[in-house]
Amino acid sequence: MNLSHRLFHVFFRNLVSYKRFVVTTFIASLIQPLFYLITFGIGMGAYMGEFGGRSYLFFLVPGVIITSVMMSATFECLYGTFVKMIHERLYDSLIATPVSAEDAIAGDIAWASFRGLISGGLMMAVAAAMGIFPVSVLSFVLLVLVMAFIGILFASLAMIVTSYAPNFDFFNYYTELVVTPMLFFSGVFFPLDNFPGWMKTLAQFMPLTHAVAIARAVYSGVYPRRVLFNVAVGLVLGLAAFVVGVRRMKKRLVK
Amino acid sequence: MKTIIRAEGLTKKYGDFTAVDGISFEIREGESFGFLGPNGAGKTTTVRMIHCVSPVTSGILTVNGLPADIRNRALKAMTGVIPQEITLDIDLTVRENLLVFSRFFDIPRREAKSRIDELLKFVELEAKRDSKIDQLSTGMKRRLLIARALLNRPLFIVADEPTTGLDPQARHLIWQRLRQLKAQGATLILTTQYMEEAQQLCDRLVIMHGGKILKEGTPNGLIEAEIGREVVEIRTPVERDAALIADLGATACGHERVGDTLYFYCRDGHALRRRLFELDLPNTVHRPATLEDVFLKLTGRSLIE
Numbered sequence: 001m002n003l004s005h006r007l008f009h010v011f012f013r014n015l016v017s018y019k020r021f022v023v024t025t026f027i028a029s030l031i032q033p034l035f036y037l038i039t040f041g042i043g044m045g046a047y048m049g050e051f052g053g054r055s056y057l058f059f060l061v062p063g064v065i066i067t068s069v070m071m072s073a074t075f076e077c078l079y080g081t082f083v084k085m086i087h088e089r090l091y092d093s094l095i096a097t098p099v100s101a102e103d104a105i106a107g108d109i110a111w112a113s114f115r116g117l118i119s120g121g122l123m124m125a126v127a128a129a130m131g132i133f134p135v136s137v138l139s140f141v142l143l144v145l146v147m148a149f150i151g152i153l154f155a156s157l158a159m160i161v162t163s164y165a166p167n168f169d170f171f172n173y174y175t176e177l178v179v180t181p182m183l184f185f186s187g188v189f190f191p192l193d194n195f196p197g198w199m200k201t202l203a204q205f206m207p208l209t210h211a212v213a214i215a216r217a218v219y220s221g222v223y224p225r226r227v228l229f230n231v232a233v234g235l236v237l238g239l240a241a242f243v244v245g246v247r248r249m250k251k252r253l254v255k
Numbered sequence: 256m257k258t259i260i261r262a263e264g265l266t267k268k269y270g271d272f273t274a275v276d277g278i279s280f281e282i283r284e285g286e287s288f289g290f291l292g293p294n295g296a297g298k299t300t301t302v303r304m305i306h307c308v309s310p311v312t313s314g315i316l317t318v319n320g321l322p323a324d325i326r327n328r329a330l331k332a333m334t335g336v337i338p339q340e341i342t343l344d345i346d347l348t349v350r351e352n353l354l355v356f357s358r359f360f361d362i363p364r365r366e367a368k369s370r371i372d373e374l375l376k377f378v379e380l381e382a383k384r385d386s387k388i389d390q391l392s393t394g395m396k397r398r399l400l401i402a403r404a405l406l407n408r409p410l411f412i413v414a415d416e417p418t419t420g421l422d423p424q425a426r427h428l429i430w431q432r433l434r435q436l437k438a439q440g441a442t443l444i445l446t447t448q449y450m451e452e453a454q455q456l457c458d459r460l461v462i463m464h465g466g467k468i469l470k471e472g473t474p475n476g477l478i479e480a481e482i483g484r485e486v487v488e489i490r491t492p493v494e495r496d497a498a499l500i501a502d503l504g505a506t507a508c509g510h511e512r513v514g515d516t517l518y519f520y521c522r523d524g525h526a527l528r529r530r531l532f533e534l535d536l537p538n539t540v541h542r543p544a545t546l547e548d549v550f551l552k553l554t555g556r557s558l559i560e
Contacts, residue, residue, distance in 0.1 A: 002326050004328075006359065006361075009355075009358040009359050009361075012355065012358055013344070013347075013355045013358070016347060016351055016354075016355055017344070017346035017347055020346065088342070088344065088345055088346075089340055089342040090342065090344060092308075092338065092340070092342050093336070093338060093342040093343075093356075093403075094359065095308050095325075096306055096307075096308050096331065096334070096336045096338070097331055097332075097356070097359040097360060097407075098328035098329075098331045098332045098359065098360060098361070099359045100325075100326065100328070254308065254309070254310065254325060255269070255309060
């Protein structure tokens with residue numbers, strides 16, 4: 001893996017271009033999770049009892065934060081990367097400089113993770129406005145780290161998809177068949193405890209399940225023993241997805 | 256003169272398809288070297304291997320004494336690339352394009368700023384520095400690509416069909432800039448399918464076809480050796496060929512029939528013209544030989560698809 005500090009130059013390139021899209025992306029990444037917070041949190045929350053001595057919103061918020069990280073990072077590495085690769089041919093000129101293909105892809109993954117952090121950060125701010133905070137400063141700092149890592153995980157997974165994509169339509173398979181189901185079966189909106197056994201097992205194969213479990217533990221400061229397993233799965237999956245994503249994309253860029 | 260690029264038996268395969276088929280050549284410092292050929296001849300593949308973005312399948316290719324390798328960042332740092340496609344960053348302004356690119360080469364910020372100002376002046380884009388890319392004409396975009404290729408003060412410049420799709424004014428402006436660079440001592444590696452471009456810019460060139468090098472030489476040397484100095488074209492039915500060749504053949508150094516035209520190639524056309532005048536044929540053209548004649552003679556006048 002031919003990686004160097006130049007991945008930050010690619011990050012910098014994305015940052016320079018981002019200033020033109022910043023407002024639109026703020027709005028776009030805010031709307032959907034905001035709806036979840038309002039409809040599920042306030043609407044449905046009114047019918048819910050307390051969750052472990054706290055309000056339903058407190059249960060929901062970390063899930064929604066991680067979901068918005070996942071969405072932003074995923075879309076950045078699906079559509080964003082595809083446009084740069086096919087339509088703008090940006091990587092062609094990048095890899096003719098000392099920036100390697102690996103730097104370029106890793107830079108984009110880092111960027112997507114940063115985009116996820118922004119989206120998740122916005123959600124945190126909205127939740128704060130509703131009176132929902134992480135339990136401590138430490139828990140806030142840890143949450144930011146978790147968000148950054150989960151951003152890398154989903155960005156890398158999206159890179160693998162992009163490396164196979166012949167066109168935009170291809171992404172629908174991933175978003176409709178993988179991302180959307182994950183949203184409902186990963187314990188974002190309700191605990192997995194009451195699902196039948198096979199669904200619980202299925203949920204263990206969804207990266208979002210582990211991401212949400214880690215985020216919720218960090219947010220509430222309550223660490224069940226199981227969270228170690230979630231962290232282990234997250235780390236292994238994140239590392240594997242990163243390596244495979246970068247390798248696959250390099251194969252597509254270098255001919 | 257020092258040899259900058261050396262290839263021996265250089266080969267590139269994509270699966271079963273051989274794009275470049277065991278070619279050998281040398282490019283020396285300060286010269287302007289052209290790869291001339293029709294679409295699919297292997298020109299672009301060859302220069303992509305030279306500037307280390309495409310791995311070599313087999314054979315030897317050294318750049319500045321080092322083996323060409325896509326992982327060699329030092330080699331990429333000394334190369335300037337003017338790509339065939341317009342690969343500017345459309346999300347950024349003219350100046351931001353150069354600024355971001357200078358970061359890729361780790362050029363210190365202050366140094367980058369002064370180089371950017373200097374280069375924008377060189378390609379006459381100072382007035383457009385804050386424009387977005389889609390506000391530029393194709394000619395301006397091509398000029399910006401030249402400026403971008405020069406940011407890292409390259410040891411040699413690879414220009415892959417730098418004037419494709421340009422109008423005559425824009426093309427001549429690009430040629431002037433490239434000749435100016437050449438006059439300043441830059442080593443220029445050019446691919447083109449335009450004979451005029453090759454004649455305008457190249458000290459030496461190779462004619463490629465089907466992944467192989469057919470001929471190598473200077474533009475005028477190749478014309479002299481392959482065609483002569485002059486060409487006489489006669490539009491005439493094929494039935495008259497035998498009679499005309501018997502009549503004119505002795506005064507020419509070669510002839511060829513393509514479609515509706517019989518071509519005579521000569522070193523000195525006086526005798527042939529005199530005879531032609533006596534024959535009083537309609538539809539004849541007498542003109543100096545060009546690289547295009549060499550090219551068409553070597554690669555065949557039929558359509559390449």
